[in-house]
Amino acid sequence: MFYRLCTFNKGLLIPGRGLTQGSQDPKEQGPLHIHEVRVKLREIVGASTNWRDHVKAVEERKLLHGFLAKSQEGLPPRRMKDSYTEVLLPLGGQPELREKYLTVQNTVRFGRILEDLDSLGVLICYKHSKIQAAQRSPLSIVTALVDKIDMCKKSISPEQDIKFSGHVSWVGKTSMEVKMQMLQLHGDEYTPVLGATFVMVARDSENKGPAFVNPLLIESPEEEELFAQGELNKGRRIAFSSTSLLKVAPSAEERTTIHEMFLNTLDSKTISFRSRVLPPNAVWMEDSKLKSLLVCHPQERNIFNRIFGGFLMRKAYELAWATACSFGGSRPFVVAVDDIMFQKPVEVGSLLFLSSQVCFTQDNYIQVRVHSEVASLQSKEHTTTNVFHFTFMSEKEVPLVFPKTYGESMLYLDGKRHFNSWAPVNLMTKNYLVEP
Numbered sequence: 001m002f003y004r005l006c007t008f009n010k011g012l013l014i015p016g017r018g019l020t021q022g023s024q025d026p027k028e029q030g031p032l033h034i035h036e037v038r039v040k041l042r043e044i045v046g047a048s049t050n051w052r053d054h055v056k057a058v059e060e061r062k063l064l065h066g067f068l069a070k071s072q073e074g075l076p077p078r079r080m081k082d083s084y085t086e087v088l089l090p091l092g093g094q095p096e097l098r099e100k101y102l103t104v105q106n107t108v109r110f111g112r113i114l115e116d117l118d119s120l121g122v123l124i125c126y127k128h129s130k131i132q133a134a135q136r137s138p139l140s141i142v143t144a145l146v147d148k149i150d151m152c153k154k155s156i157s158p159e160q161d162i163k164f165s166g167h168v169s170w171v172g173k174t175s176m177e178v179k180m181q182m183l184q185l186h187g188d189e190y191t192p193v194l195g196a197t198f199v200m201v202a203r204d205s206e207n208k209g210p211a212f213v214n215p216l217l218i219e220s221p222e223e224e225e226l227f228a229q230g231e232l233n234k235g236r237r238i239a240f241s242s243t244s245l246l247k248v249a250p251s252a253e254e255r256t257t258i259h260e261m262f263l264n265t266l267d268s269k270t271i272s273f274r275s276r277v278l279p280p281n282a283v284w285m286e287d288s289k290l291k292s293l294l295v296c297h298p299q300e301r302n303i304f305n306r307i308f309g310g311f312l313m314r315k316a317y318e319l320a321w322a323t324a325c326s327f328g329g330s331r332p333f334v335v336a337v338d339d340i341m342f343q344k345p346v347e348v349g350s351l352l353f354l355s356s357q358v359c360f361t362q363d364n365y366i367q368v369r370v371h372s373e374v375a376s377l378q379s380k381e382h383t384t385t386n387v388f389h390f391t392f393m394s395e396k397e398v399p400l401v402f403p404k405t406y407g408e409s410m411l412y413l414d415g416k417r418h419f420n421s422w423a424p425v426n427l428m429t430k431n432y433l434v435e436p
């Protein structure tokens with residue numbers, strides 16, 4: 001068994017090396033309380049507290065257009081440490097917080113952590129792009145991508161304090177990469193739980209078009225390395241998307257894999273391409289599906305009156321977990337999250353259809369894909385908003401999953417690509433942390 005290699009200590013600047021929180025704002029010393037993150041976001045954007053006031057809040061935000069930069073060069077460069085932020089989730093010191101985070105197995109709900117990471121990532125980007133002259137930010141910063149989350153612990157205790165930290169690690173013209181890590185207190189020491197890389201995109205005050213963000217000032221070889229990693233990540237994403245199975249045919253090796261699987265399912269008693277039987281210890285992909293429907297109420301809105309990205313991730317994660325649980329027949333543990341793309345915003349009031357299925361398995365690992373689409377109450381037209389990829393580890397070996405159709409074969413290969421994008425490194429090094 002293996003976990004993703006926790007490389008994020010290399011990928012995040014360490015406090016104590018000239019890195020302190022809120023270096024732009026002397027009032028901010030020490031970690032923020034988790035509740036303060038959303039309060040601050042609301043203040044920065046000027047979000048309405050009552051849904052009935054949201055139109056007025058949008059109108060007020062239009063007035064901030066004048067603060068938007070005409071070019072990136074017109075914005076002052078910022079250091080990585082300017083956006084560095086620490087947040088405390090005091091599950092140990094404030095037991096009343098635990099309820100919201102608790103699973104029935106007495107661990108922390110990972111879906112809640114996804115929500116906290118999303119809010120923190122956005123706050124970090126607002127710190128990076130803070131305009132001293134304006135009380136409110138003219139930018140609407142949205143989550144575009146969860147590039148990856150590396151887990152290095154099987155489960156998280158609901159009884160010990162948790163600390164999040166992070167900073168902007170790369171910027172483009174209108175996009176920012178944020179690296180975050182989560183640590184948990186054991187004895188008197190914080191130990192790593194996960195590392196996360198998100199990409200956020202800045203939009204204008206009304207969230208209608210792109211908006212420039214401050215360039216990044218590189219101050220040390222360590223930061224140089226982080227920035228270069230951000231460039232590499234961008235290149236990798238472009239390469240991954242240009243070879244997407246939605247655009248180009250599978251490789252020769254992948255075609256062979258699919259054909260061999262197809263041959264394995266042919267009934268040897270009938271000489272027919274149509275007569276298909278499952279090999280032992282295997283499940284048809286179509287039988288691994290779970291679906292859910294959500295009505296998107298105002299309660300789940302973000303500061304821009306769209307549905308909060310963290311909420312979408314929590315719902316998708318919980319469906320994926322249930323899919324892995326029912327498929328594997330034992331308790332699954334998340335080991336990796338990658339490539340969650342937020343293609344389209346989800347409007348308050350829409351119907352959100354989530355569809356989850358196992359698309360690849362190996363030993364006791366289950367790769368689950370969740371596809372989400374929205375439809376308005378008035379129109380029957382469905383639009384894809386997100387695709388989520390989660391890797392789970394089951395307590396025991398799981399069945400193989402077999403595609404029946406060509407479309408399912410592509411899902412299988414895509415799942416295999418996602419699994420292989422991290423698994424070989426971990427298999428080779430075995431350099432992971434075990435649960436303390």
Ligand SMILES: CCCCCCCCCCCCCCCCCC(=O)SCCNC(=O)CCNC(=O)[C@H](O)C(C)(C)COP(=O)(O)OP(=O)(O)OC[C@H]1O[C@@H](n2cnc3c(N)ncnc32)[C@H](O)[C@@H]1OP(=O)(O)O
Nearest residue numbers: 049142143144145172173174175302308309342343344345
């Ligand atoms: C009590 C009541 C309270 C009141 C309310 C307040 C409630 C409080 C509770 C809320 C909690 C706080 C939450 C705050 C968090 C908000 C975050 C969200 O939820 S957000 C919700 C969830 N998220 C959403 O809804 C977002 C939905 N998606 C979209 O809107 C669009 O797809 C897009 C804007 C992300 C990109 O649009 P597109 O037309 O493609 O844009 P362009 O071609 O113009 O490129 C612009 C830049 O983007 C780059 N880039 C693009 N894609 C990617 C990618 N995949 N990967 C990487 N990069 C990507 C691209 O390279 C370029 O970079 P650069 O070269 O300029 O540097």
